[in-house]
Amino acid sequence: MQYNDEVQKIINNLKEHCQKKQDIIDKGQPDEKVHWEAVGRVNALSHAIQELEFLYQTGKSKD
Structure with a gap:
């Protein structure tokens, strides 16, 4: 659970x-x-957030 808290x-x-x-x-x-x-930073951050939210929800990275 500690891992998920840190990811969040x-x-x-x-x-x-x-x-x-x-x-x-x-x-x-x-x-x-x-x-x-x-604009570039928002795009990059949005992508990173999506990847981390997927990791948080599934425990796996997107491939």
């Missing part, structure tokens, strides 16, 4: 970080470089 903590931390980057996008960042870096 990681998922929650990634979701918080992703939301902060999404807020940058939603507020309309005037600096285009910052905007596109945030």
Whole structure:
């Protein structure tokens, strides 16, 4: 059970970080470089979150 608790903590931390980057996008960042870096980060974090949630639910990684 300890393992699942740690995985859930990681998922929650990634979701918080992703939301902060999404807020940058939603507020309309005037600096285009910052905007596109945030978009890339949100995409990468979303993918990582999906992978970890699958691991959390099934105990297996996606192949």
